[in-house]
Amino acid sequence: MEKGLTGTMEHQQAIDSGFENKVVAVCSATGGMGRTTIAVNLAALAAKNKKKVTILDGDLQFGDAAMALDMKGENTIQHIVEKHDLANSQNYCLKHESGVQLLAAPTRPEYADLITPDSLVRILKETASRAQLLLVDVQAGLTEHNIQLLEQVDRILVVTTPGMAALKNTKLMIETLDALGWKDKASVIVNKSTGPTLMDVHDITELLQVEEAFYLPDEDKHVPLAFDRGIPVVISHPKLPFSKELAKINEHLFPPALSETTEHITLSRRLIKKFKGLRGKDDEFISKTAIKTSRGS
Ligand SMILES: Nc1ncnc2c1ncn2[C@@H]1O[C@H](COP(=O)(O)OP(=O)(O)O)[C@@H](O)[C@H]1O
Ligand SMILES: [Mg+2]
Numbered sequence: 001m002e003k004g005l006t007g008t009m010e011h012q013q014a015i016d017s018g019f020e021n022k023v024v025a026v027c028s029a030t031g032g033m034g035r036t037t038i039a040v041n042l043a044a045l046a047a048k049n050k051k052k053v054t055i056l057d058g059d060l061q062f063g064d065a066a067m068a069l070d071m072k073g074e075n076t077i078q079h080i081v082e083k084h085d086l087a088n089s090q091n092y093c094l095k096h097e098s099g100v101q102l103l104a105a106p107t108r109p110e111y112a113d114l115i116t117p118d119s120l121v122r123i124l125k126e127t128a129s130r131a132q133l134l135l136v137d138v139q140a141g142l143t144e145h146n147i148q149l150l151e152q153v154d155r156i157l158v159v160t161t162p163g164m165a166a167l168k169n170t171k172l173m174i175e176t177l178d179a180l181g182w183k184d185k186a187s188v189i190v191n192k193s194t195g196p197t198l199m200d201v202h203d204i205t206e207l208l209q210v211e212e213a214f215y216l217p218d219e220d221k222h223v224p225l226a227f228d229r230g231i232p233v234v235i236s237h238p239k240l241p242f243s244k245e246l247a248k249i250n251e252h253l254f255p256p257a258l259s260e261t262t263e264h265i266t267l268s269r270r271l272i273k274k275f276k277g278l279r280g281k282d283d284e285f286i287s288k289t290a291i292k293t294s295r296g297s
Helices: 008-016 035-048 077-082 086-092 109-114 117-128 144-152 164-179 201-208 222-229 241-253 258-296
Strands: 023-027 053-058 101-103 133-138 155-160 186-190 213-215
Touching: 023 035, 023 144, 035 053, 035 133, 035 155, 035 222, 035 241, 053 117, 053 144, 077 086, 077 109, 077 117, 086 117, 117 133, 117 144, 133 144, 155 164, 164 186, 164 201, 186 201, 201 213, 213 241
Parallel strands: 023 133, 023 155, 053 101, 053 133, 155 186, 186 213
Antiparallel strands: none
16 A cells, blocks of 8 residues: 555645645556546546546547546537637536536547647646646557647656556656656556556565555456446445545645645634634533544544
8 A cells, every 4th residue: 555645744744835736647658557547536536625627538549538427528629629729628628517527539539630739738738727636638658749748747647557568668658757857746556456466566666666656456346337337436436445545645646725724724713713702611622622523524
């Protein structure tokens, strides 16, 4: 399991240092590692926390974020480009009942050719300016489109699985990110980490030459079924180990903004003051209870 990442002190330090992951790419060296699953479920968790979250499906040929969210609509990224309406990308978002918004990939692989790396980056910037969190489901590999996208983002989530071929390719990808000067903004997620492998999963950080990694378990029933049904598994099965581990990753990567924390403290202090005024001698008991409630919530 991930080491000490969700500890209160580190969480607070992240908030204090203004650490912010606003535009986040979910990528992998090859396909089938879980990028879309992770992007869609992180988005659902963010929406549950009342964040204005958008997914940009950058898997231009075979993007399936719309399918994973059971969303259909007229508009895709292709339409933005065809109508030369890059400045109004937001108007082409599909809206999911959870609150998640989606800029869907073109419906056919041949339409991907219409979208140049430059226009994709402009769409990314435009969408980012209107979201609190933008998750980019990036196509597999290090294509020209991907390189231009990755340059723009605050954080790169590199998804791998624990098989030898996946790890070999992930290692090459991380070395390339390092050569491009982006290793500091990369975090590794070992998905399906409890699945069959010859590796001791805890040696993966050493193999990949990274300081830490997040781990998500293999859930060969509920995760694929939720994907096929188009319901994020964190919504349909929030108690599943996969959902709980992803919630921890979400909390670490996207801590509440300092302003939200301050607001929360101010509100609880106000309530304590109000209770004190009302109940006089029960002061101490009430303040203790109120503090406990505010921390526990
Ligand atoms: N932790 C997991 N356990 C079991 N199956 C998973 C897990 N994560 C993803 N999957 C399944 O693996 C397949 C590939 O995942 P997907 O998110 O489409 O990968 P990618 O977007 O990288 O191609 C899907 O059927 C998905 O349901
Ligand atoms: Mg995908």
